[in-house]
Amino acid sequence: MHPNALIEACAQLVRQALTFEHPADAVVSRFFRDNRGLGQRERAALAETVYTVLRKKLLFDHMAPSGSGPRERRLAILGYAHWQDEEARRANPQARHGPRDFLQGALNDRERQWLAQCDAVDEADLLERHRHNLPEWLVAPLKAQLGDEFWPEVTALSQSAPLDLRVNIFKEKRQLAQEELAKAAIKTEVTPYSPWGLRAVGKPQLAKLPAFVRGAIEVQDEGSQLLALLVDAKRGEMVVDFCAGAGGKTLALGASMRSTGRLYAFDVSAHRLDALKPRLARSGLSNVHPAAIAHERDDRIKRLAGKIDRVLVDAPCSGLGTLRRNPDLKWRQNPKTIEELVVKQAAILDSAARLLKPGGRLVYATCSVLPQENEEIAEAFSAAHPEFVPLEVGEVLAQLKVPDAASLCSGGEAGTRYLRLWPHRHKTDGFFAAVWQRK
């Protein structure tokens, strides 16, 4: 593709993504479906450019006005250039800029001059907001929680996430899966905390790989794996994944139960549950029962009340722990959407808790970094439900033989009450989890 055609396509995609009407990943997928002729490298360039624009939106909004031509084209030029810079820095942390030759081929003289001016800007001279590229309502809670670690977290959030795999232990041992991948020239390392995880070097294509096709591996962030591990679902038990979505955690739970017992995968979105079906078929699990519910007080929930051994509530949340993958969320969420989510989260947790039998385990989890959606929900639930005893997540993880369990936790007197994962500390997405046992 001619450089200018690619930059024009990037500008078109940027225009669509910046309406914020749909999640950026859906916008990108639709663009690829509508433009089937695009090659693999062009797709990568388009996706990385638009994600870089979303990540660095405040900086680019500050730089764009001094350029010429349509605004989206200027943003696309900056997105492409900064993506190249990130790539170059990954190979050599001292590098300041990546190659500009291809991009230069798309630019006219004025654009070239303008890009040179933008390239000359010293980051140290920028305002704080142009360096962190976060909305103010998010900056305050991050600084309050992280203190000196705020800037390392900003850096981590502005990079793309590694590709983590979960080995389906119902089908394969982790070591054998790793060896099989190595034979297919896919290098991986075992994940530091999850006993099921492999972290790929680079971003290999998996869809046609025999290990993927036969369900021996799934793509799943190590943090998500730890949430499923915390449930500690065992053979022969009755387990509910209350907000199962496309079933990422359902599959991990089912494998941990070795395809025995009964695992209900509930969700209000039949559409999301549909996406679970092909994954379920690959996984070889026969203990999973997906069911769309109308709302959290559905009759089905009432019928199962008091009968379930373990319940996972992977609640709908702001997703602000996943900004590496979904940078648009910082612009699509706002204090009002968070307030609405908090009400929903409390209602779902309350209803889901009714399912548990005495001695049963309840896990509440989010991929948010906001205390409102996390500790505050957990503490309000504990206060309202003395029949649920909070467990120390640090102890639960240590029993599950997770290395350095305490370093994954915060809160409570011992600092180990809740799971609290951060991209800059743990190289996972940002996750929270609280665990209770019913008396």
Ligand SMILES: C[S@@+](CC[C@H](N)C(=O)[O-])C[C@H]1O[C@@H](n2cnc3c(N)ncnc32)[C@H](O)[C@@H]1O
């Ligand atoms: C964080 S996502 C779940 C992700 C999923 N557990 C996974 O690992 O792939 C939250 C899910 O909650 C669902 N949800 C929203 N409101 C709900 C409710 N009242 N009851 C059950 N599920 C709900 C959403 O449809 C969404 O799929």
